[in-house]
Amino acid sequence: MNFLNAMVNLSNNFETFLKDAENAALTFKSLKPHRVRLVSHLDADGISSSAILVKMLNKEGILYNLSIVQKINTTLLNVVKKDSSEVVIFSDLGSGNLEEIKETLKDKKAVFILDHHEIELDNLELPSNIFLVNPHKQGIDGNSEISGSGVSYWFSYFVNDSNKELAYLAIIGAIGDIQENNGFIGLNEIIKQHAIQSGKLIEKPGLKIYGSHSRPLHKLLEYSTDPYIPGVSGSESNAIQFLKRLNIPLQNKDGSWKKFVDLSEDEKKRLISGLVMLLANTRDDPEQIIGPVYEITEEPLSSQLRDAREFATFLNACGRLGKASIGIAVCLNNERLKKRSNQVLLDYKKEIIRMMRWFRANQDNPEYVIRGNNYLIVNGKENIRHTMIGTFASILSKSLNTEDDLMILTLAQIPEENLIKASLRSTKENSNLKEIIQQISERLGINEFGGHKNAAGAFVPIEKEEQFLEHAQRVLSLMAIEEKID
Numbered sequence: 001m002n003f004l005n006a007m008v009n010l011s012n013n014f015e016t017f018l019k020d021a022e023n024a025a026l027t028f029k030s031l032k033p034h035r036v037r038l039v040s041h042l043d044a045d046g047i048s049s050s051a052i053l054v055k056m057l058n059k060e061g062i063l064y065n066l067s068i069v070q071k072i073n074t075t076l077l078n079v080v081k082k083d084s085s086e087v088v089i090f091s092d093l094g095s096g097n098l099e100e101i102k103e104t105l106k107d108k109k110a111v112f113i114l115d116h117h118e119i120e121l122d123n124l125e126l127p128s129n130i131f132l133v134n135p136h137k138q139g140i141d142g143n144s145e146i147s148g149s150g151v152s153y154w155f156s157y158f159v160n161d162s163n164k165e166l167a168y169l170a171i172i173g174a175i176g177d178i179q180e181n182n183g184f185i186g187l188n189e190i191i192k193q194h195a196i197q198s199g200k201l202i203e204k205p206g207l208k209i210y211g212s213h214s215r216p217l218h219k220l221l222e223y224s225t226d227p228y229i230p231g232v233s234g235s236e237s238n239a240i241q242f243l244k245r246l247n248i249p250l251q252n253k254d255g256s257w258k259k260f261v262d263l264s265e266d267e268k269k270r271l272i273s274g275l276v277m278l279l280a281n282t283r284d285d286p287e288q289i290i291g292p293v294y295e296i297t298e299e300p301l302s303s304q305l306r307d308a309r310e311f312a313t314f315l316n317a318c319g320r321l322g323k324a325s326i327g328i329a330v331c332l333n334n335e336r337l338k339k340r341s342n343q344v345l346l347d348y349k350k351e352i353i354r355m356m357r358w359f360r361a362n363q364d365n366p367e368y369v370i371r372g373n374n375y376l377i378v379n380g381k382e383n384i385r386h387t388m389i390g391t392f393a394s395i396l397s398k399s400l401n402t403e404d405d406l407m408i409l410t411l412a413q414i415p416e417e418n419l420i421k422a423s424l425r426s427t428k429e430n431s432n433l434k435e436i437i438q439q440i441s442e443r444l445g446i447n448e449f450g451g452h453k454n455a456a457g458a459f460v461p462i463e464k465e466e467q468f469l470e471h472a473q474r475v476l477s478l479m480a481i482e483e484k485i486d
């Protein structure tokens with residue numbers, strides 16, 4: 001592992017983790033499987049993971065079947081158990097289903113779980129055919145230092161180091177899991193260096209407002225809420241005036257709208273200093289609009305997929321709309337499907353608009369909406385896609401005009417599984433949402449819940465819908481009382 005010597009501050013934990021990934025990879029190689037079953041998560045990180053693994057398997061000449069799922073369930077494990085694969089790889093999921101995997105897949109030659117979600121470390125005993133590569137085993141923070149596609153990357157890298165050319169996909173996955181925060185830390189940082197060294201990624205300072213490659217500049221400024229630009233955000237005409245004052249034309253010579261990437265270096269400088277001036281009077285750090293941006297060198301300059309953040313958004317949209325295969329094909333550079341990426345993003349926007357219209361039309365209908373002092377429950381039933389229920393809750397939490405600290409619980413049915421997917425968000429960052437969802441769930445004997453402080457969710461058996469709603473109201477209103485006592 002020569003490349004490691006070049007790394008400053010490479011902790012023992014990193015080395016142990018990488019050793020673990022290498023051991024798993026060498027075992028995989030020595031098995032020479034004929035056919036592999038891949039199971040991956042349907043978000044951007046999961047899709048990037050599967051693209052990395054598919055590319056690795058193609059190179060090794062190994063056949064595969066791929067399943068992209070929202071979560072592992074018994075039906076899926078039984079299908080995998082009976083299929084002709086000798087080896088199974090789970091990526092970006094699996095750590096929460098160790099017991100069931102152990103039991104159902106005990107006859108497989110080997111099962112590799114390449115994941116970064118938290119695990120119960122007590123009594124972690126695995127049979128000899130199960131290989132769990134997970135940074136939490138080494139005390140590495142899988143929430144910020146490495147994603148599921150990062151773990152899949154290291155595994156593939158140790159299978160064949162020519163897979164270094166796939167490091168950029170793990171960077172897209174990490175961005176999808178919100179692990180980029182003015183740069184990368186930990187193992188993600190090493191992966192980023194691999195991506196740059198292999199010529200697939202460029203890092204440079206730029207405007208961090210979303211849409212540099214895809215939105216007309218005046219629209220990008222109008223829609224910017226993070227940061228909120230005083231006197232510009234929320235108003236198209238103010239955004240246009242602002243650009244006029246800076247002497248930046250709205251259109252390119254061919255009449256098309258100018259995007260940030262179309263600006264000359266001089267215009268970029270004028271725009272950034274103009275924005276810094278406006279932000280200087282706010283509580284926001286004006287410097288936050290400038291930061292590293294990541295470009296995928298294989299994508300043309302004019303493509304919105306050139307920007308790694310927008311690429312991640314595209315993969316997320318694919319997963320949520322049930323079009324994960326398009327996302328994977330685009331990661332694998334399929335030119336024909338790349339042409340469809342715009343359409344997927346448009347469909348995603350349309351779906352968001354449709355959800356919000358449905359909410360506005362039904363917000364006073366007690367069949368769907370329950371309001372409390374400090375909470376809002378929206379039971380979308382079959383009107384909201386279950387794959388979008390978390391997105392729905394996030395958008396509600398950002399778009400409701402409220403000064404209050406409001407908790408937002410959204411529900412949607414997964415009819416084919418007799419389940420309800422529940423998501424919890426809040427308008428302020430005061431409460432630990434994971435603990436709240438845990439309180440609601442455990443009391444009702446629901447064990448499929450998870451998340452973190454700012455976003456949490458659960459899978460509720462459909463027959464417990466009423467109980468869940470009642471108990472949620474009780475727990476959420478108690479939170480208000482507790483906060484007042486604090």
Ligand SMILES: [Mn+2]
Pocket residue numbers: 045046092116147148149177
């Ligand atoms: Mn992930």
